[in-house]
Amino acid sequence: MYRQVHSGNKAGAAIVIMNKNIPVLSLEQFKTEYTVAVSIGTREQAIIVVSSYFKYSLPTNDFIEQLRPILDREVNTIVGADVNGHSTLWHSSESNERGRQVENLVEDYLLHIMNVEGTLNTYDRPGIGSSNIDVTLITRGMIGQVTNWSVTDATDSDHRVISFEAIMARPCPEPGNTRYRTDKADWAKMTAHLASHVGDIDERTVDSHANGLVMLLKAAADLSIPRTRTAGRSPGRQPWWSPELTALKKLLERSRRLGQRDNEPETYRAHRNRYLAEIRKAKMATWRALAGDLNVNPWGKAFRWAKRKGAPPSTVQGNLRRADGSYTESVEQTAELLLRAFVPDETNGGSFNHHGPLDDGVESPSASEVKASIWRIKPSKAPGLDGLTAKIVRKAWPVIETTLTRLYGAALRESYFPLSWRRANVIVIPKGGDKDPATTGAYRPISLLPVLGKALETFLIKKIENETSLNRIGEQHGFVQDKSTITAINTLYNWVHEAKSRHVMGTFLDITGAFDNVSWSPLLNQMVNIGASPSTTRMTESYLGNRWAQIKLESKMYEKKMERGCPQGSQLGPTLWKVAMSELLALPQESNVKIIAYADDIALLVGAARHDTVVARTESYLDKIKKWAVTYNLSFSPTKTQVMSIKGGVKPGYQVRFGTDEAAPRITAAGTVRYLGVILDPREGYWNHVESLAEKSKSLYSRLRTLASANGGISQLTSRTLYKGVFLPRVTYASEIWAPGVKLKKSIKKLGSMQRPPLLAMTAAYRTASTNCLSVVAGVLPLDLEVVKSALQKRLKRGEITLDQFKDHETEIFTEWQERYESTDKGEWTKTMIPSVRERYMLPMPLDHYTTQMLTGHGDFKSKLFKFKLVASPNCGCRGGSETVQHVLYRCPRTENYRKELIATMASEQEGWPPSNGAFLKTRKTYEALRKFARQSLKNRSDR
Numbered sequence: 039m040y041r042q043v044h045s046g047n048k049a050g051a052a053i054v055i056m057n058k059n060i061p062v063l064s065l066e067q068f069k070t071e072y073t074v075a076v077s078i079g080t081r082e083q084a085i086i087v088v089s090s091y092f093k094y095s096l097p098t099n100d101f102i103e104q105l106r107p108i109l110d111r112e113v114n115t116i117v118g119a120d121v122n123g124h125s126t127l128w129h130s131s132e133s134n135e136r137g138r139q140v141e142n143l144v145e146d147y148l149l150h151i152m153n154v155e156g157t158l159n160t161y162d163r164p165g166i167g168s169s170n171i172d173v174t175l176i177t178r179g180m181i182g183q184v185t186n187w188s189v190t191d192a193t194d195s196d197h198r199v200i201s202f203e204a205i206m207a208r209p210c211p212e213p214g215n216t217r218y219r220t221d222k223a224d225w226a227k228m229t230a231h232l233a234s235h236v237g238d239i240d241e242r243t244v245d246s247h248a249n250g251l252v253m254l255l256k257a258a259a260d261l262s263i264p265r266t267r268t269a270g271r272s273p274g275r276q277p278w279w280s281p282e283l284t285a286l287k288k289l290l291e292r293s294r295r296l297g298q299r300d301n302e303p304e305t306y307r308a309h310r311n312r313y314l315a316e317i318r319k320a321k322m323a324t325w326r327a328l329a330g331d332l333n334v335n336p337w338g339k340a341f342r343w344a345k346r347k348g349a350p351p352s353t354v355q356g357n358l359r360r361a362d363g364s365y366t367e368s369v370e371q372t373a374e375l376l377l378r379a380f381v382p383d384e385t386n387g388g389s390f391n392h393h394g395p396l397d398d399g400v401e402s403p404s405a406s407e408v409k410a411s412i413w414r415i416k417p418s419k420a421p422g423l424d425g426l427t428a429k430i431v432r433k434a435w436p437v438i439e440t441t442l443t444r445l446y447g448a449a450l451r452e453s454y455f456p457l458s459w460r461r462a463n464v465i466v467i468p469k470g471g472d473k474d475p476a477t478t479g480a481y482r483p484i485s486l487l488p489v490l491g492k493a494l495e496t497f498l499i500k501k502i503e504n505e506t507s508l509n510r511i512g513e514q515h516g517f518v519q520d521k522s523t524i525t526a527i528n529t530l531y532n533w534v535h536e537a538k539s540r541h542v543m544g545t546f547l548d549i550t551g552a553f554d555n556v557s558w559s560p561l562l563n564q565m566v567n568i569g570a571s572p573s574t575t576r577m578t579e580s581y582l583g584n585r586w587a588q589i590k591l592e593s594k595m596y597e598k599k600m601e602r603g604c605p606q607g608s609q610l611g612p613t614l615w616k617v618a619m620s621e622l623l624a625l626p627q628e629s630n631v632k633i634i635a636y637a638d639d640i641a642l643l644v645g646a647a648r649h650d651t652v653v654a655r656t657e658s659y660l661d662k663i664k665k666w667a668v669t670y671n672l673s674f675s676p677t678k679t680q681v682m683s684i685k686g687g688v689k690p691g692y693q694v695r696f697g698t699d700e701a702a703p704r705i706t707a708a709g710t711v712r713y714l715g716v717i718l719d720p721r722e723g724y725w726n727h728v729e730s731l732a733e734k735s736k737s738l739y740s741r742l743r744t745l746a747s748a749n750g751g752i753s754q755l756t757s758r759t760l761y762k763g764v765f766l767p768r769v770t771y772a773s774e775i776w777a778p779g780v781k782l783k784k785s786i787k788k789l790g791s792m793q794r795p796p797l798l799a800m801t802a803a804y805r806t807a808s809t810n811c812l813s814v815v816a817g818v819l820p821l822d823l824e825v826v827k828s829a830l831q832k833r834l835k836r837g838e839i840t841l842d843q844f845k846d847h848e849t850e851i852f853t854e855w856q857e858r859y860e861s862t863d864k865g866e867w868t869k870t871m872i873p874s875v876r877e878r879y880m881l882p883m884p885l886d887h888y889t890t891q892m893l894t895g896h897g898d899f900k901s902k903l904f905k906f907k908l909v910a911s912p913n914c915g916c917r918g919g920s921e922t923v924q925h926v927l928y929r930c931p932r933t934e935n936y937r938k939e940l941i942a943t944m945a946s947e948q949e950g951w952p953p954s955n956g957a958f959l960k961t962r963k964t965y966e967a968l969r970k971f972a973r974q975s976l977k978n979r980s981d982r
């Protein structure tokens with residue numbers, strides 16, 4: 039796969055690297071819309087390559103000033119620039135002002151011009167002109183290393199191709215990561231190899247045992263499973279490329295070589311147009327296939343695409359800015375900076391020394407327990423450095439069962455975690471969004487650990503949780519069975535409601551990088567304090583010690599030893615975090631103070647009779663929380679900490695110190711806070727929450743619309759699946775908390791407008807139809823009622839209400855909906871077609887563009903089009919008056935034959951004509967007859 043460097047969508051300059059074995063670093067600090075620079079090679083052997091476009095409409099000097107800081111670095115540099123200026127230096131017949139400015143740059147930096155006299159002009163546009171404006175500049179150190187400069191007419195661009203060779207020491211690439219293609223595995227071959235060698239494993243020590251087993255598994259996998267390099271497609275081949283395109287491209291190139299562009303422009307243009315048309319067609323076909331895929335499989339490729347905002351960028355890992363503002367200069371330095379950010383150094387001087395004798399009583403796990411620990415891991419989850427997925431281990435299980443069970447037993451008895459399973463493969467993923475890509479904060483590390491180590495971790499988790507009753511210490515709602523963000527928010531409100539104090543204030547704390555930074559020695563000490571056995575503590579110590587993270591950048595490996603933090607991607611991490619938190623949660627609390635945690639989210643609630651007492655008490659508790667944080671080498675971000683008066687009606691805007699220290703940073707109280715994904719306000723009105731949901735829901739449906747606009751588009755059925763499967767779950771998150779808030783008129787309205795895009799997609803309706811009608815036609819509850827119903831469903835599931843109570847509430851919801859439907863003056867026609875919302879809701883009705891028009895009366899009817907000034911007259915082509923939905927359905931002679939058929943079907947279902955209200959929804963047959971009539975009378979009309 040090729041890599042490219044450019045800035046944004048409107049980039050004026052770009053560098054594309056076709057050879058994946060060249061280490062390349064994009065120099066972000068020099069990147070502008072018209073200039074990009076990369077560093078190629080290693081620190082010892084680096085050259086800088088620059089591409090620059092001196093846009094004609096802008097002053098030449100702007101671009102020269104962009105080049106100067108690059109040349110100031112005095113590194114061997116090659117500049118390829120479209121300078122849009124003339125100079126005798128690059129063999130123009132004379133110099134112009136723009137050219138002279140570039141001449142100054144050449145002089146200032148003693149640059150050497152590579153352009154050769156007597157070659158083709160670099161720019162040639164038939165009818166416009168031909169000149170030399172593309173210049174290749176090199177620094178003095180490059181003289182002699184850049185050779186064979188030439189211009190060829192090899193492409194279709196007005197600018198000709200300039201090629202040259204630059205010599206530098208060839209870097210020696212290391213082999214890429216390999217993955218096993220388990221779909222092509224010969225499992226019988228693998229198990230046969232395992233069976234004949236499993237007896238050879240050296241089981242004398244835990245490490246030799248683990249290494250021997252992993253080596254054998256890898257050898258067996260190598261023999262029986264094909265491997266794939268992670269690098270993708272060949273360069274330049276788009277997913278839509280076809281052999282026809284290759285042929286057409288060759289024809290076009292031949293035509294150009296024959297000089298037809300100038301001699302037979304007609305022929306040349308014909309070749310070119312065919313080629314471009316074929317490209318468009320191929321792209322469109324792929325696009326349609328993508329949209330088609332969405333119809334068949336709404337969770338497939340296309341959905342992932344829509345979710346991800348298009349294809350991921352394939353750009354070079356740029357250089358990064360350090361905290362002091364300087365930039366990394368090489369791939370090595372970038373790797374070092376990333377590792378330092380993701381794997382922080384320990385700066386706490388604490389120590390752990392509770393080493394007691396090993397207990398003899400450690401039980402070995404049974405084979406079935408070991409099996410269960412492996413089966414817990416998803417078979418296809420990305421493997422650790424050994425490449426062994428859970429699927430491979432599962433297939434090997436019958437053969438390795440005994441030796442693996444013995445190995446886990448030995449590890450647990452000796453409280454020793456095998457060394458090779460402590461090494462994480464760190465993959466760096468750009469977070470995207472508005473993060474500055476030149477900072478480490480813009481990247482998310484994903485740690486991949488070996489499957490066999492992760493399975494062993496589950497035994498350690500069980501030991502810790504059983505010995506310490508960890509999940510019963512204080513109010514920890516994260517990573518605890520039967521607890522969730524909802525139970526955390528409920529606990530908060532229940533406490534506030536039951537508090538006798540007149541004032542209650544909440545402080546919501548943000549720990550900076552909590553999991554990655556927690557210190558190990560206080561954690562191990564706390565483990566002992568809450569009752570972990572010496573063998574469990576010792577095994578945890580072994581698990582954490584000598585732990586490495588490694589990262590691969592530009593085909594080289596870099597590594598760093600971990601000194602603190604809960605290992606990312608591990609099974610044990612959350613448990614270790616709960617141990618650290620347990621010390622805070624076990625702090626003695628007065629009856630008017632409450633600390634609630636969800637993972638690393640901490641809410642501190644303080645009550646008192648007077649507001650100033652609440653503030654003072656909060657500040658003194660913040661001292662205690664800060665002290666806990668210092669012990670664990672954690673820090674809070676005061677700017678991200680939120681304060682709100684939950685009870686007592688104190689206006690926001692007052693300040694609370696982050697602790698009792700006079701110099702402590704101050705936090706300004708707000709009117710709302712975001713807590714565990716819900717925006718809380720003191721009145722529990724949740725208007726702000728609804729508003730933020732509306733903002734978020736915009737993007738998903740707009741991306742899906744992009745897909746729908748491709749020929750074919752997504753079907754109404756797929757839209758419904760996406761609505762039920764993606765849209766609703768997102769909107770109704772924590773509905774049991776905020777559902778009481780949707781009684782507000784403005785919330786009902788806001789939710790209604792949020793629901794409109796999905797409703798339009800589900801019904802394929804005209805945009806003039808009202809939301810009120812659309813939800814009825816679509817057969818989905820208005821969004822505020824969806825929220826109420828979802829809250830009821832969740833309460834039913836948790837056994838908080840009975841099924842009968844649920845049904846009563848559901849009836850109330852339908853009554854409310856029916857009343858709302860009837861009371862608006864919009865959609866009178868829909869009301870006659872679909873009189874009962876509940877009946878419609880219960881009836882599966884396939885929808886299409888034509889049937890929806892018949893049901894809403896909004897559509898391709900001249901009376902409607904006339905209203906929007908789209909046609910000159912409202913009258914039907916039959917001269918029978920205004921063309922309305924009633925006219926088409928009841929009267930128009932042009933639909934006479936279709937109508938006869940419809941009337942006959944209605945009669946066979948005991949329905950007369952004109953039909954009674956709701957008659958078309960009577961049976962499946964009557965509805966299908968209406969659909970047929972709609973299609974026949976509204977599709978392919980001759981007068982349109």
Ligand SMILES: [Zn+2]
Pocket residue numbers: 914915916917918921925929930931932
């Ligand atoms: Zn008519």
